[in-house]
Amino acid sequence: MRSELRKAGSEESLQPVHLQALVYLGKANRYSNTPQALADYLGLTKGTVSQTLLLLDRRGLIERFEDDVDRRVVRLRLSSAGEQLLAESQPMLAWQNATRNISPNRIRNATSALREALATLQEDNEGAVFGVCSSCSWCQKLSQRIYRCGKMGDRLSGPETRKLCRIYAAKVAESA
Amino acid sequence: MRSELRKAGSEESLQPVHLQALVYLGKANRYSNTPQALADYLGLTKGTVSQTLLLLDRRGLIERFEDDVDRRVVRLRLSSAGEQLLAESQPMLAWQNATRNISPNRIRNATSALREALATLQEDNEGAVFGVCSSCSWCQKLSQRIYRCGKMGDRLSGPETRKLCRIYAAKVAESA
DNA sequence: CAAATTCGTATTGAGCCGATACTAATGCGC
DNA sequence: GCGCATTAGTATCGGCTCAATACGAATTTG
Numbered sequence: 001m002r003s004e005l006r007k008a009g010s011e012e013s014l015q016p017v018h019l020q021a022l023v024y025l026g027k028a029n030r031y032s033n034t035p036q037a038l039a040d041y042l043g044l045t046k047g048t049v050s051q052t053l054l055l056l057d058r059r060g061l062i063e064r065f066e067d068d069v070d071r072r073v074v075r076l077r078l079s080s081a082g083e084q085l086l087a088e089s090q091p092m093l094a095w096q097n098a099t100r101n102i103s104p105n106r107i108r109n110a111t112s113a114l115r116e117a118l119a120t121l122q123e124d125n126e127g128a129v130f131g132v133c134s135s136c137s138w139c140q141k142l143s144q145r146i147y148r149c150g151k152m153g154d155r156l157s158g159p160e161t162r163k164l165c166r167i168y169a170a171k172v173a174e175s176a
Numbered sequence: 177m178r179s180e181l182r183k184a185g186s187e188e189s190l191q192p193v194h195l196q197a198l199v200y201l202g203k204a205n206r207y208s209n210t211p212q213a214l215a216d217y218l219g220l221t222k223g224t225v226s227q228t229l230l231l232l233d234r235r236g237l238i239e240r241f242e243d244d245v246d247r248r249v250v251r252l253r254l255s256s257a258g259e260q261l262l263a264e265s266q267p268m269l270a271w272q273n274a275t276r277n278i279s280p281n282r283i284r285n286a287t288s289a290l291r292e293a294l295a296t297l298q299e300d301n302e303g304a305v306f307g308v309c310s311s312c313s314w315c316q317k318l319s320q321r322i323y324r325c326g327k328m329g330d331r332l333s334g335p336e337t338r339k340l341c342r343i344y345a346a347k348v349a350e351s352a
Numbered sequence: 353c354a355a356a357t358t359c360g361t362a363t364t365g366a367g368c369c370g371a372t373a374c375t376a377a378t379g380c381g382c
Numbered sequence: 383g384c385g386c387a388t389t390a391g392t393a394t395c396g397g398c399t400c401a402a403t404a405c406g407a408a409t410t411t412g
Contacts, residue, residue: 003219004297006369015399035360043179048400050361055398072359072408098297102289110289113275113282121180121274186401191368212390224369226392231367248377248390 008091017042019091021052025062025078026086029133029163031152033076037166041130061085119170131168133161138169184265193218195267197228201238201254202262205309205339207328209252213342217306237261295346307344309337314345 005016024041025033032041039049053076056062061082067073078086099107122129133139138151139161147156151167181192200217201209208217215225229252232238237258243249254262275283298305309315314327315337323332327343 006219017399036358043182044399045401046360047362047402051399054361070359070409074360094297094300095293097300098293099289101296102292106285106289109282110286113278113286114290116278117271117274120277121270124270124273182400193368210390211392220368221370222391223371223393227368230392246378246390250391 004094005091008089008094011089012085017044017052018056019089021049021056022061022078022082022086023091024164025076026083027164028076029156029160029165030154032130032164032166034073035076036073038076040166056082129168129170130164130166131170132163133165133168135170136165136168138167180270181267184267184270187265188261193220193228194232195265197225197232198237198254198258198262199267200340201252202259203340204252205332205336205341206330208306208340208342210249211252212249214252216342232258305344305346306340306342307346308339309341309344311346312341312344314343 002016005019009016009019020042021038024038028037031037035049035053036046038053039046042049044052053062053064057064059081060079063077063079064074065077067075119129119131133147133149133156136149138149139156140148140150142148142155145158147158147161148154149156151169178192181195185192185195196218197214200214204213207213211225211229212222214229215222218225220228229238229240233240235257236255239253239255240250241253243251295305295307309323309325309332312325314325315332316324316326318324318331321334323334323337324330325332327345
């Protein structure tokens with residue numbers, strides 16, 4: 001994975017951590033597109049992440065804009081150049097390819113086991129727990145296409161419930 | 177994982193990569209305890225790894241000695257201090273704990289799927305393929321406790337067949 | 353409104369990392 | 383035996399990540 005990331009990044013002369021940041025920003029929902037959330041996700045300090053974002057901004061790969069409500073926080077978004085770079089280099093593609101010889105069923109089973117292990121690991125670490133809305137205990141389905149976050153009280157579109165959130169709360173009573 | 181490794185290392189003021197190197201050296205068999213093998217394993221250049229080893233040597237965590245046959249190669253071994261540090265910090269312990277709520281059967285299935293994905297990934301990368309002797313196609317069982325590496329022609333003890341090898345060749349005909 | 357807290361930034365220093373150049377040992381062809 | 387290419391490892395240099403610290407600005411609390 002280290003080699004893979006370094007190779008993918010070197011073609012654009014980006015460091016591994018820059019690619020990881022871009023990947024994250026491409027998946028972060030409205031509650032999670034801030035420098036602090038990215039720092040929690042990457043396990044780095046906010047100062048370090050601030051430097052990373054400075055670089056990505058200079059390269060025109062992300063856009064930064066103020067939050068309307070709390071004018072301290074900065075919202076982050078992939079620029080079109082950033083999305084294009086991500087689509088071209090596809091750092092995760094190698095992993096998808098690596099599973100081509102494995103049956104979908106085994107992949108599903110392995111994925112769910114790993115997801116559980118990750119949740120436990122994150123809890124042990126008392127670190128931020130990230131997850132997608134669709135498996136979050138706060139997520140409510142209002143109608144065919146409208147969801148709602150019970151924690152924040154906002155309505156969410158279907159696509160947004162497939163994004164990554166920093167205030168994720170795992171559903172309990174999964175397995176013994 | 178990044179946080180975990182950084183935290184475990186910071187207690188000894190070691191960087192993540194240093195711990196990874198120690199973990200590797202604790203698992204590498206007689207064909208794989210060289211700087212070059214470590215570089216392949218970590219996906220770093222030999223020059224970079226040379227620096228890492230210099231540091232680990234200064235700290236007394238590893239021992240370096242010449243190979244008898246080829247006097248260019250350097251053999252690496254954990255010192256007792258290195259083994260102790262590894263046993264205390266146990267960078268992998270967090271992962272084991274994270275799987276405590278998952279049934280052994282699911283863990284086995286997930287592990288085998290991941291192992292397959294890793295092999296495919298390594299082949300795609302044309303990188304070094306590492307694996308343990310027990311699942312290597314070169315490994316022959318001579319008797320109850322004696323094995324043999326068909327590639328190198330050496331006899332191997334039972335414990336050694338559970339170590340990590342750089343000249344690993346995956347068994348074919350596993351699944352479609 | 354003052355104090356404490358939180359989000360983000362700027363700066364500094366330690367140290368990883370790759371690139372390059374180098375030495376030394378081995379193997380190949382003669 | 384004697385060049386030539388190859389391989390294992392080291393030394394040096396510059397770019398850059400990263401944590402620590404300090405700071406400014408906005409928000410919250412009492």
